Amino acid sequence: MLPKDRLNDLVARLASGRRLVAPVLRDGALRWRVPEAGDEVALEAGNTPDSPKAALFPQTEGMMRFGRARDRYADVEAAAIDETPTVLLGVRPCDARSFLMLDRVFLEGPYRDVYYAARRENTLIIALACRRPRASCFCHAFASGPYDRSAADLFMRDAGDAWLIEAVTDRGHDMLGSLGDMLTPADESHLAAAGEIEARAVERLRPIEPVAGIEDTLRGLFDSPMWAEIAEKCVACGTCTYLCPECHCFTIEDRLRAGDGERVRTWDSCMYPTFTLHASGHNPRPDGAARWRQRTLHKFAYLPENVGLYGCVGCGRCVQACPVRLDIRDVLRRVREVASAVSAGAAAAAEAAADTGGASS
Amino acid sequence: MTPLPETLRHTIAGWLEAGEIELFIGYEAGAVPLRATPVFIRDAADVERLIWDATCENNLVAFLPKYRGKKVGIMVKGCDARAVVGLLQEGQVIRENLRIVGVPCGGVVDARKVAARLGVAVEDLDDAAVTADGGVEAGGEGIPAGEALFDLCLACDRHNPNVYDVLLGDLLPEGGSAAAEDFAHVRAIEALDDDERWAAFNAELARCNLCYACRNACPLCYCNTCFADRTMPRWFNQTVGPEDLQFYQVIRTFHLAGRCVGCGACTRACPQGVNLRLFLDKLRLDTHDLFGYEAGTDAAAHPPLTTYSPDDPDDFVL
Numbered sequence: 001m002l003p004k005d006r007l008n009d010l011v012a013r014l015a016s017g018r019r020l021v022a023p024v025l026r027d028g029a030l031r032w033r034v035p036e037a038g039d040e041v042a043l044e045a046g047n048t049p050d051s052p053k054a055a056l057f058p059q060t061e062g063m064m065r066f067g068r069a070r071d072r073y074a075d076v077e078a079a080a081i082d083e084t085p086t087v088l089l090g091v092r093p094c095d096a097r098s099f100l101m102l103d104r105v106f107l108e109g110p111y112r113d114v115y116y117a118a119r120r121e122n123t124l125i126i127a128l129a130c131r132r133p134r135a136s137c138f139c140h141a142f143a144s145g146p147y148d149r150s151a152a153d154l155f156m157r158d159a160g161d162a163w164l165i166e167a168v169t170d171r172g173h174d175m176l177g178s179l180g181d182m183l184t185p186a187d188e189s190h191l192a193a194a195g196e197i198e199a200r201a202v203e204r205l206r207p208i209e210p211v212a213g214i215e216d217t218l219r220g221l222f223d224s225p226m227w228a229e230i231a232e233k234c235v236a237c238g239t240c241t242y243l244c245p246e247c248h249c250f251t252i253e254d255r256l257r258a259g260d261g262e263r264v265r266t267w268d269s270c271m272y273p274t275f276t277l278h279a280s281g282h283n284p285r286p287d288g289a290a291r292w293r294q295r296t297l298h299k300f301a302y303l304p305e306n307v308g309l310y311g312c313v314g315c316g317r318c319v320q321a322c323p324v325r326l327d328i329r330d331v332l333r334r335v336r337e338v339a340s341a342v343s344a345g346a347a348a349a350a351e352a353a354a355d356t357g358g359a360s361s
Numbered sequence: 362m363t364p365l366p367e368t369l370r371h372t373i374a375g376w377l378e379a380g381e382i383e384l385f386i387g388y389e390a391g392a393v394p395l396r397a398t399p400v401f402i403r404d405a406a407d408v409e410r411l412i413w414d415a416t417c418e419n420n421l422v423a424f425l426p427k428y429r430g431k432k433v434g435i436m437v438k439g440c441d442a443r444a445v446v447g448l449l450q451e452g453q454v455i456r457e458n459l460r461i462v463g464v465p466c467g468g469v470v471d472a473r474k475v476a477a478r479l480g481v482a483v484e485d486l487d488d489a490a491v492t493a494d495g496g497v498e499a500g501g502e503g504i505p506a507g508e509a510l511f512d513l514c515l516a517c518d519r520h521n522p523n524v525y526d527v528l529l530g531d532l533l534p535e536g537g538s539a540a541a542e543d544f545a546h547v548r549a550i551e552a553l554d555d556d557e558r559w560a561a562f563n564a565e566l567a568r569c570n571l572c573y574a575c576r577n578a579c580p581l582c583y584c585n586t587c588f589a590d591r592t593m594p595r596w597f598n599q600t601v602g603p604e605d606l607q608f609y610q611v612i613r614t615f616h617l618a619g620r621c622v623g624c625g626a627c628t629r630a631c632p633q634g635v636n637l638r639l640f641l642d643k644l645r646l647d648t649h650d651l652f653g654y655e656a657g658t659d660a661a662a663h664p665p666l667t668t669y670s671p672d673d674p675d676d677f678v679l
Contacts, residue, residue, distance in 0.1 A: 029568065029634065046482050049632070059570065060600040135484040136393070233399045235423065237574035239632045253598045266600045269572070274590050320484055323574050323630035324419060325391040325398035 001186040002163045009182060011041050014087045014126075021055045022089040023048045043090045043128060044158075051095050051245035051317065055088055056119045057102065059242070060266045063115075063252070067260045081114060086123040094139045094313040096127045096151035098245035104307035105248055115265075124171055127152030131197055133204045136316030138329055141208045144313070146201045159186070159194035211310060214332060215301040217339045222293065226338045230296075230331055231288030233324045238269030240318035240328075246299070246311045249275070270294050296331060363414045365529070369462065372527055374405035376434055376460050385434035386424055387462075388417040394486040395472040395497065399424070411436075413529060415491045415510070418469040420444060420626035422580035425454055432458045436529075438466035440624035442522030443657025444580035447622050449524075450660055453583060456524075463525025465533040467495045468506065468514030473634075475499065475509050513625040513638060516543075523658065544646045546639060562640075566606045568633040571599060575637050576613055578630035581620050581656075588612060614640045619648045619666045622657035 002010055014020050015035070024033040025042040032052050035041055067075035103120065106113035130137075130146035139145060149155045153172035156163045164186050167173035176183075186194075241247040251268040254261055268275055276285045285291050299311030312328070319327050364370075365387075376382045384403055389410045391398035397416040402408060413436065421435055422444040437445060442463060448454045475497050476483040489499035495506035507515065518536030522528075550561060573589065576582045588596050589609055597608040614637075623645050627637040648654050651674050652665040665673075 060602060132482075132485075134482050135487055232401050233424075235574070235577035235630075237577040237630070238572040239574050242570050242572050243632065251599060253595070253600070255598050255600070255602075264598065264600055266598070268599065272573075272590070273586075274592060277592065316484070319393065320482075321632040323578050323632070325393050325396055327392045330392065 001159070001184050001190055002165060002182060004161055004163060006182065007041065007043065007163070010179070011035065011089070013179060013182065014089060018085040018087050020087050020089060021052065041089065043156075043163075044131075046132065047092055047130070047134070047315070049317070049321070050243060051098065051315065052088055052091055053095075053098060053102070053245045053248075055086065056099065056123060057106075057116055057248060060264055061115060063263045063265055065260065065262050068258075081118045083118050083122050086119065087126060088123060089126045090128040090156075091125050091152070092130050092315070093127055093144065093146060093148040093151070094130070094137075094315040095245045096125055097139075097142075097144060097148065097313045098151075098315075099125065100151050101246055101303065101307065101309040101311060101313075102248055104309060108307070124153045124175055125151065126154040126156060126165075126172075127168075129155070129157035129198065129201070131158050131201050133201055134316060134320075135206065136319040137205070138208050138314035138316060140205050141211045141314050141329075142310060142312070143210065143212065145205070147198055157194050158197050159190040160197070162186075162190055164190065164194050208329070209333075209336070211300065211312070211314075211332065214335065215304045217336055218297060218301045220342065221335065221339060222297075224338055224342075226334060227293040227296075228287075228289035230326075230334060231292040234271070234288050234292060234326055235324055236271050236273070236288060236291070237323060238271050239321050239323065240326075241269040241271055241295075242267060243317040243321050245313060245315055245317075270298070292331075296335070300332070363412055364409070365411045365413055369527065369529055370408045370411065373402070373411070373434060373460075373462070374408045377402070377405040377408075380432075382432045382434040382460050384428065384431065385411075385436075385460075386421045387411040387436045388413065388419070388421075393472075393484060394489050395470050395475060395483070395491070413464060415468065415470045415495045415506075416472075418511075418629055420578070420580050420624045422448065422624075423578055423582075423626060425459075425580070426583035429453070430455075430458070432460075434460040434462070436462045436464060437522050437525065438464050438469075439520045439522050439535075440466075440517065440622065441580070442524050443519075443622035444624055445524050445657075446660050447581050447620060447657040448583075450657075450662060450664060451581075451620075456660075459526075461522070461525045462527055462529055463522030464529045465521045465531065466514075467520060467533065468510035468517065470495065470497060470509050471511040471629075474511070475504055478504060478508060511625065511629065513623075513628065524660070544642060547643050547646050550639065550643070563603060563607070565636055565639065566603065566610060568635050569601070569606050569610065569631075570633055571601055571606060571609060572632065574630040574632060575627035575635075578626040579617070580624065580626065581617060581622065582613070588616075610637075610640065614644060617641060618644045619652070619654065619664045620656050621645055 019034055021032055021034055022041045023030055024035050024039045025045055026039055030042060030045050030048050032048060032050060062079040064079055065077045069075060106116040133146050149168050153169045154165055154175060155168050156165050167176040249268050249270060250265050252265050254263050271291055277283050285294060303311040373385050384401055387400055388397040389400040390412055395416050397412060399419055399421055400410055420441045422441050425448060449456055470491055472483045476486055479500055486499050489497055491497055495510055497504045497509045520533040520535050550558060597605045621641045621644060625638050631637060654665045
């Protein structure tokens with residue numbers, strides 16, 4: 001247990017010898033940052049507009065530099081791998097879970113991503129229970145919830161005037177041990193207060209249909225006209241993908257200057273026409289319908305089939321920030337509606353065929 | 362949310378049934394409080410879904426270039442109508458193909474502003490409702506229009522559409538031209554010295570994450586292939602390095618010189634809160650000062666950068 005007024009001491013301790021990344025309120029904007037002098041770590045200012053994924057997978061990162069020698073580029077220098085010990089403080093349970101899926105993509109597939117791997121191995125995640133799930137939140141559609149500890153090293157929860165901190169992993173346990181002198185054992189009244197806050201948080205969750213099984217529902221809808229209907233109001237910006245804690249598609253570009261250059265990896269978005277544009281000029285995903293189908297199927301069919309986890313944790317950022325309020329929950333509802341209409345139609349057709357078959361025999 | 366009046370729904374349904382239009386673009390209630398969402402009506406029976414109130418913030422004209430050559434109905438506020446005129450001036454839409462419902466608009470609600478004022482998340486304004494005068498009632502508290510509307514709307518004195526077939530409600534009293542705007546926010550930046558201005562520009566840009574929502578929400582950004590999407594040549598990289606952000610925003614802004622109608626769709630769409638309007642209003646002010654011209658006011662006028670007059674200012678020629 002840590003009294004809330006000692007948060008700055010905790011921040012100072014965690015930041016000593018490590019890079020601490022936390023939600024910081026500066027100039028009215030709440031963002032994941034390394035706090036600088038005068039910054040305040042804001043654990044109670046609500047969920048962050050951006051996800052913390054950039055701490056492990058930056059929007060732009062250098063891979064190598066090259067210099068020009070006579071008529072060719074040479075003097076190639078690989079970018080340093082970032083192994084700075086890092087603490088992510090105040091990560092929401094949904095955002096913490098997003099790293100589990102990113103791990104499978106970046107660490108467990110046939111290609112191990114050295115940049116992500118180095119950061120991930122050196123990062124400790126201190127999750128913060130979500131005290132105020134929002135109207136746009138749907139973590140509970142994924143059998144998770146605002147107090148899900150599953151992806152945390154350490155787990156913090158609100159107990160009124162104090163934070164309760166518990167270890168979840170061995171690494172978390174070691175860290176908790178090193179903070180021992182700052183903490184006191186939680187007493188009954190604080191445990192009770194934390195329990196009440198948790199109950200209120202859970203009460204705020206809106207009823208929602210579980211996502212489990214949607215990959216089966218999506219099967220057979222690849223050619224549905226529903227995708228064009230869903231995409232119609234999309235303006236094809238990349239906001240949803242950039243704010244998503246799970247979206248991890250990137251592109252690699254060479255930044256060329258007169259005498260040198262840099263190869264950089266940057267986030268990319270399946271909502272952009274250039275995402276799948278071939279050198280020939282052909283684009284296999286030529287319109288919004290094809291792009292929305294890809295976005296939906298990638299998150300809710302391909303990833304669960306390929307790595308065993310959905311590409312969505314229900315954080316609701318895409319719902320909040322979409323300039324035209326295209327709501328992914330509505331997309332999933334529509335998918336179910338269309339699928340049940342299709343299967344009802346198929347059943348009716350089979351019945352009709354059976355009737356016809358009976359009459360002719 | 363306020364459904365459209367019976368007579369207007371009847372008119373729109375009539376257009377659809379008679380084949381005068383194949384599609385009507387309007388607003389319906391959305392899942393996010395205080396923010397309506399665009400809706401595309403093809404079946405006359407669906408006109409019941411249409412609403413109009415101060416939550417209808419999108420400039421629907423941004424969708425029009427997607428339906429080039431088709432007969433489309435659309436709902437426009439004062440500023441949106443100027444975007445229609447801009448597209449007419451540039452030959453991107455044909456007036457005869459459009460059926461326009463014009464709305465004299467007292468301004469639209471800035472949900473983020475309201476939420477910040479109440480100290481809650483935007484999505485938590487579940488019980489919030491707009492009042493007839495553009496204010497908001499939420500959490501038992503009344504917020505007057507002056508604190509609930511977008512800054513742009515509070516500065517607007519041209520509420521009435523300048524192109525329409527039918528009107529929803531009565532015309533509002535208004536000022537009438539860019540000359541009436543004080544551009545105080547632009548003057549404040551102009552008063553800075555070069556270094557301060559550069560710092561202010563970059564501080565604004567530092568929030569940009571290059572998602573292109575500004576471009577895609579803009580009714581006048583209709584290029585089939587935007588320079589930002591060109592790969593041969595690649596004009597800039599897709600990174601969030603300052604030089605790439607500067608390149609994108611400077612070029613996009615200049616592509617709108619003499620064309621931006623000041624509707625603010627870019628600023629409202631930006632998820633990072635970049636004040637794009639500041640850049641574009643500087644160009645609107647220059648266009649006004651140099652050419653006495655304002656985009657989107659006269660469908661027969663030629664935008665100043667597409668025409669030449671011996672009287673054009675040439676102080677910049679060395």
